[in-house]
Amino acid sequence: MYSPLTNVKIVFKYLTTHHLKLCFLPLSVAIAMQASRLSTQDLHSFYLYLEKNSASLTIFSVSLILGWTLYIMNRPKPVYLVDFSCYLPPSHLKASVEKIMNHVRVVRESGKWGKSDENDYLMDFVTKILERSGLGQETYVPEGLHCLPIEQTMVGSRKETREVILGAVDNLFRNTGISPSDIGILVVNSSTFNPTPSLSTIIVNRYKLRENIKSLNLGGMGCSAGVIAIDVAKSLLQVHRNTYALVVSTENITQNLYSGNNKSMLVTNCLFRVGGAAVLLSNLSKDRKRAKYKLVHTVRVHTGADDRSYGCATQEEDEDGLVGVTLSKDLPMVAARTLKINIATLGPLVLPISEKLIFFVTFLRKKFLNPKMKHYMPDFKLAFEHFCIHAGGRALIDELEKNLHLSPLHVEASRMTLHRFGNTSSSSIWYELAYTEAKGRMKKGDRTWQIALGSGFKCNSCVWVALRNVKASANNPWEDCLHKYPVEIDI
Incomplete structure (x- = not known):
């Protein structure tokens, strides 16, 4: 509804945002008049x-x-994102909700979950989660989980991860024309699958990377590890000049399927799917002309010192000795608190001065006049044109859309990524950025906020600015299905 204060607020924001220009203009006129x-x-x-x-x-x-x-x-040194690539699994790995439930039913009846009459409630529970998850009918499940009986072997796990990583990196090298020998820094993150030799060593061996490569393998850091990997690569690029950094984010589904009876642990089965991304960063000045984005800020928040944060998402054995990830009842509260800290840290770096002033005035009013007054949530739409919210689940996207006062268009990339690819863990924010590019929405100067939450508990943010009108790269994961999106998601 229109308010007389609307125009006043618009004028106020304009004056505070452009105050330096407005002050400089009369000064320039005065100098010019004096010189004449x-x-x-x-x-x-x-x-x-x-x-x-x-x-x-x-x-x-x-x-x-x-x-x-x-x-x-x-x-x-400025850090440029030259290009990135998201892995698109082969079509035979697609799994509809009906196919997944039939598969689960056969496994259960074989005795994996006990007697059918005794555990019907588990089938009902899994069905409800899948139907309300926001996932579509074409997400991908690894080959070992399509088999009967299910193959959860080290061989199968290595095969899944190798195909994901090498598929994304191969496409990245093709699109950029970069030689593997040019890579000076390698950062790989996978939370729960960390074999020996490491995942980073798989890449070193496959592409014969040079012997002085600065290689790191990040494990156990949850779905927000993709941003952590970018931050680590950025720090290394400040030390090692004139080189490229390759960042690879993935997760393994084969090894992490939970086949027990604990409801909390079964939730991850319903959400996580195959996926991965490879990102090429550069600190070479010459790459500014061809790079897609410039890295502006990274903000990392870790609240693991608090016991509730530490234990809200834990990989452990259930009462039958089967390994899975337990999600505690404190998770929503912990996530909200950690997100609030991240926003409070990021806000002063990106928000226009008008929003900072409004926030400060509201803070003073709450502290000295009305303690019951709600905190002011800054309008982050003034700081960013695009939002890549980790597609961890429907409830997470809903909550951030509500708390940040975003429009359906702002969270479209996140919802469609969850629908098309499911929760691909740390790589989901790259599928979302690929969606925005494929839709032709990324214009020169546009700012993008990538935000992800993960166990520990962590909330991490990346801010990028587009250096040109960005087009989707070859083999974008959305190119064959973009005409179907956005789709309506049933409530």
């Missing part, structure tokens, strides 16, 4: 002054140039 009044005699006197003080001016100029040179040499 200078006479020939005034100019002659000025030139004489320059001649008399040439030595001082030379020293000043040299000092200024030297200082500027030192600043340029020692300032943080």
Whole structure:
């Protein structure tokens, strides 16, 4: 509804956002007017002054140039995202809800879950989760889980991860034309599957990366590890100049399927699907011309010092000795608190001054006048054009849409990623960015906020700015199905 204060708020935001420009304009006019009044005699006197003080001016100029040179040499190097690639599994790995339930039923009747009459409630529970999850009928399940009986072997797990990682990296190298020998930094993250040799070693061996490669393998860091990997690569790119960093984010489904009777542990079976992404970062100045994005900020928040945060998502054995991930009842509260801290840290870095002032005034009013007054949630739509919210589940996307006052368009990429690919863990934010590119919505100067939450408990953010009108790269995972999206998701 229109309010007389609406125009006042718009004018206020404009004045506070452009205050430097508005102050500079009259100053420029005044200087120009004063310069126009200078006479020939005034100019002659000025030139004489320059001649008399040439030595001082030379020293000043040299000092200024030297200082500027030192600043340029020692300032943080810009980090560019040259390109990224998301893995698209083969079509024979697609699994509809009906196919999954039939498979589960056969496994249960074979005795894996006990007697059918005794455990019918588990079937009902899994069915309800799948129907309300927001996942579509074409998500991907690894080959070992299509088999009867299910093959949860180390061989099957390695095969799944190898196909995902190499599929994404192969496509990235094709699209960028970068030689594997140019890669100086390698960061791989996978939360629960960390074999020996490591996943990063698989890449080193496959592409014969150079012997002095700076290689890291991140494990046990949950769905937000993709942003952590970007932050680690950024830090290394500040130390090692003129090189490329390859970041790979994935998760393994084969090994992590839970086949017990614990409802809390069964939830992850319903949400997680096959997926992975490879990202090429650069600190080379020449890559600015062809790079898609520039990394502006990374913000990491870890509340694991709190016991409830530490234990809200834990991989452990159930009462029958079967391994799964337990989700505690404290998870929503912990997630909300950690998200709030991340937002409070990121806000001052990205929000326009108008939102900062409103937030500060509201804080003072709450502290000194009305303690019951609600905290002001800044309008992050003024800071970002695009939002890539981790597709962890329907409830997570709903909650962030509500709390951040976003529109359905802002969370479209997240909802459609969850529908098409499911929860692919740390790589989901890249499928979302690929969706935005495929839709042709990424324009030069647009700012994107990638935000992900994970066990521990962690909430991490990445902020990117588009360096040009970004088009989808070859073999974008959405290119064969984009015409179907967005789709309506039943409530």
